[in-house]
Amino acid sequence: MKCGIIVFPGSNCDQDAHYVMNDIYGVETVYLWHKDPDLNGCDFIILPGGFSYGDYLRTGAVARFSPVMEQVIKFANNGGFVFGICNGFQVLCEAHLLPGVLLRNDTQKFSCKNVYIKAQTNNTLITSEIPLTKALKIPIAHAEGRYFCDDAALKTLKDNDQVLFRYCNENGDITPESNPNGSLDNIAGVCNAGRNVFGMMPHPERASDDALGNTDGKYLFDSIMALVEKA
Numbered sequence: 001m002k003c004g005i006i007v008f009p010g011s012n013c014d015q016d017a018h019y020v021m022n023d024i025y026g027v028e029t030v031y032l033w034h035k036d037p038d039l040n041g042c043d044f045i046i047l048p049g050g051f052s053y054g055d056y057l058r059t060g061a062v063a064r065f066s067p068v069m070e071q072v073i074k075f076a077n078n079g080g081f082v083f084g085i086c087n088g089f090q091v092l093c094e095a096h097l098l099p100g101v102l103l104r105n106d107t108q109k110f111s112c113k114n115v116y117i118k119a120q121t122n123n124t125l126i127t128s129e130i131p132l133t134k135a136l137k138i139p140i141a142h143a144e145g146r147y148f149c150d151d152a153a154l155k156t157l158k159d160n161d162q163v164l165f166r167y168c169n170e171n172g173d174i175t176p177e178s179n180p181n182g183s184l185d186n187i188a189g190v191c192n193a194g195r196n197v198f199g200m201m202p203h204p205e206r207a208s209d210d211a212l213g214n215t216d217g218k219y220l221f222d223s224i225m226a227l228v229e230k231a
Contacts, residue, residue, distance in 0.1 A: 001228050003029040004042030006072065006088070008063045013049035013085065016205045020217075021046070024208060025225055034066040044081045044224070045072055047088025049141065049203055059102060059144045060090030069095055081125055082197045086142055089189070089199030098192055098199045099157065100149035102142075106182030110143040114214075115180050117165040117188045117202055118172050124191050126198050127164055129223040135172040136216040138202035140180060145201040147183040147190070157190060164189035165200055 003021045007014045014031065022029035030040060039045065052063035063069070069091070076082045076097050084092040092098045105111055114137050119130040130136070149157070157163050165188040169178040179186045181201075189200025204217030 001027055001044055002042045003027050003044045003046065004032045004039055005029060006032050006034065006045065006047045006068055008034045008050065008052035008066060008091075010052045010054055011048050011050035011087070013087075013203065013205060016203075017046050017048045017085070020205045020208045020221060025221060032068055034063070034068050036068050037071070039068075039071050039075055045075060045083070047072075047082070047084040047091050048205075049086030049088060052087055052091065055087075055144070058094070060087060060092075060094040063087075063091045064094040073097065076192075076197050079194065079196055083126060084197075084199040085203055085205065086140075086145070086201055089201055090144065092197060092199045097197045098190055099153045099162075100147055100190065102144050102201070103146040103148050104144050105142070105146055105180075110141075111145070111180055112139070112141040113180070114139050115202060116168050116170050116172075116178065118168045118174065120163045120166055121161050123161055124164060124195055124198065125227050126220045126223050129226050130219045133172060134219075135168050135170055136219060137170070137207065137214055138204055138217055139206045140202050142181070142201055145181040145183065147187045147201070149184065154185060156193075157187075160193055162191050162193065162195075163187055164191055164198060165202070
């Protein structure tokens with residue numbers, strides 16, 4: 001597998017994602033500048049966190065029109081695997097590769113802290129190895145992380161098993177109090193109907209190294225590697 005990390009002006013988690021994929025998991029990983037004309041033969045694309053284009057206009061709204069996104073959209077529509085984290089999730093929603101939008105936190109404040117999330121399905125590339133009863137401690141760092149969609153889209157997400165994660169407490173209970181940003185139905189991540197495009201607001205790449213004192217994020221990357229090895 002060859003992994004590509006998209007770098008927009010304002011990306012700040014690109015090196016974190018590169019470190020996890022390249023240094024921890026030994027996957028050939030390259031940076032893809034936002035003006036790159038192609039994806040350089042990559043099999044797996046990550047859109048990292050950050051503040052692409054300074055979050056001007058609306059988070060992800062400008063990055064969605066970067067030249068490389070034309071290739072990402074084609075890649076995804078042809079079944080290629082794309083994973084957006086935080087700002088990357090926002091970009092994928094703006095590009096209509098994922099349903100819904102990310103709105104300003106209900107606190108109206110930037111939130112940077114550890115939260116707990118629980119996987120809602122094992123039927124995706126990034127959740128296949130995660131125990132559905134386990135609360136994962138994963139950090140968030142966003143001001144516009146409140147997931148929202150209309151009632152019809154929410155019903156579709158539930159009916160098609162497209163909800164990847166929900167915010168919960170340390171015991172795994174999904175409660176209003178454990179929701180850090182007011183996200184609809186405590187949703188922390190979703191996938192598309194084709195199950196090849198994934199987005200989440202928490203940062204698993206920031207919880208994947210013993211040096212950080214937290215490796216819960218490795219459950220996601222272990223899932224990716226397990227299915228790649230089976231293929």
